[in-house]
Amino acid sequence: MALVAGRKTFAAGKTLLLRAGVWLGAEAAARGGNGARRFVSQRVLVESDVTAGIATIKFKNPPVNSLSLEFLTEFIICLEKLENDKTYRGLILTSDCPGIFSAGLDLREMCGKNLAHYAEYWRAIQETWLKLYLSNMVLVAAINGASPAGGCLMALSSDYRVLADNPRYRIGLNETLLGIVAPFWFKDVLVNTIGHRAAEHALQLGLLFQPTEALQVGMVDQVVPEDQVQSTALSVMTEWLAIPDHARQLTKSMMRKATADNLIKQREADIQNFVSFVSRDSIQKSLQVYLEKLKQKKH
Numbered sequence: 001m002a003l004v005a006g007r008k009t010f011a012a013g014k015t016l017l018l019r020a021g022v023w024l025g026a027e028a029a030a031r032g033g034n035g036a037r038r039f040v041s042q043r044v045l046v047e048s049d050v051t052a053g054i055a056t057i058k059f060k061n062p063p064v065n066s067l068s069l070e071f072l073t074e075f076i077i078c079l080e081k082l083e084n085d086k087t088y089r090g091l092i093l094t095s096d097c098p099g100i101f102s103a104g105l106d107l108r109e110m111c112g113k114n115l116a117h118y119a120e121y122w123r124a125i126q127e128t129w130l131k132l133y134l135s136n137m138v139l140v141a142a143i144n145g146a147s148p149a150g151g152c153l154m155a156l157s158s159d160y161r162v163l164a165d166n167p168r169y170r171i172g173l174n175e176t177l178l179g180i181v182a183p184f185w186f187k188d189v190l191v192n193t194i195g196h197r198a199a200e201h202a203l204q205l206g207l208l209f210q211p212t213e214a215l216q217v218g219m220v221d222q223v224v225p226e227d228q229v230q231s232t233a234l235s236v237m238t239e240w241l242a243i244p245d246h247a248r249q250l251t252k253s254m255m256r257k258a259t260a261d262n263l264i265k266q267r268e269a270d271i272q273n274f275v276s277f278v279s280r281d282s283i284q285k286s287l288q289v290y291l292e293k294l295k296q297k298k299h
């Protein structure tokens with residue numbers, strides 16, 4: 001079966017056709033009598049409460065919810081679908097993989113591939129971020145696992161972050177530990193969240209914060225026991241949805257537009273930077289060594 005997004009076609013597990021943000025093909029969708037709906041794609045699970053106007057996206061790309069091109073494609077489609085359906089005013093982002101929110105960018109997409117692939121991958125990363133960061137919905141991240149690098153960026157792009165209190169669930173932009181550099185727009189989002197000095201410190205050292213530290217530095221808004229992450233996210237959402245949409249949305253846009261525009265005005269140059277950076281022999285070597293270390297950790 002094929003997943004078609006715009007002009008791209010990827011092998012996937014169900015027939016999903018997207019045109020102008022509308023599902024045209026067969027998807028597993030069930031509607032309960034209580035207003036609950038469930039959409040299933042291979043790597044992204046969407047549950048929604050139509051009455052409350054709240055949807056939940058669960059990342060389901062085991063083992064570590066890495067942001068592969070296939071995952072990103074399904075994720076963007078789901079996000080567009082929710083964004084265009086005025087039923088939904090709030091979106092909770094969480095994980096279906098125990099102990100992992102997201103391991104960030106899929107390192108296999110950045111290793112041993114050709115230049116066209118790197119460009120396509122980076123465009124998908126940009127697109128995902130812009131859609132998340134500029135969403136009209138209220139976004140609450142229910143972070144129920146480790147959240148390094150790109151996983152952290154997804155959480156930081158939400159309006160509010162609830163993190164499970166487990167010391168193994170570290171969060172941060174750890175790119176320098178891999179020998180790579182967080183792009184300027186990752187940096188901008190971090191600076192907007194925790195301030196310039198703390199961001200400079202965290203970025204240079206590639207710090208991954210444990211929950212109490214993340215709360216202290218302002219990277220997350222609440223740390224709660226693991227079994228309360230979802231219920232806390234829901235009660236935060238209810239609070240935010242009490243604000244009239246038009247006023248909140250305009251305010252969000254006012255706060256975020258300059259940061260997003262910074263990337264929008266130089267998207268192609270950013271792609272070229274990524275491609276030439278990641279295709280350097282030295283960077284390929286660093287990424288391969290890092291991946292090998294991850295693999296050997298178990299043995």
Ligand SMILES: CCCCCCCCCCCC/C=C/CC(=O)SCCNC(=O)CCNC(=O)[C@H](O)C(C)(C)COP(=O)(O)OP(=O)(O)OC[C@H]1O[C@@H](n2cnc3c(N)ncnc32)[C@H](O)[C@@H]1OP(=O)(O)O
Pocket residue numbers: 063064066100102103104105106107108146148149150151174175178180181182183273274277278291294295296297298
């Ligand atoms: C001159 C200046 C120019 C500047 C230009 C700038 C241009 C841009 C530069 C590039 C920037 C790119 C930005 C990147 C951001 C990122 O997101 S990079 C990804 C960073 N992610 C990580 O570091 C996470 C790595 N993973 C982990 O730490 C752990 O796996 C975990 C804590 C998430 C989970 O631990 P655990 O449960 O113990 O699982 P593992 O055994 O470690 O892993 C299981 C399995 O998954 C594979 N894996 C893990 N992470 C990734 C990943 N990110 N991508 C792909 N695969 C991953 C791991 O290898 C294991 O595989 P096997 O089962 O062994 O096959």
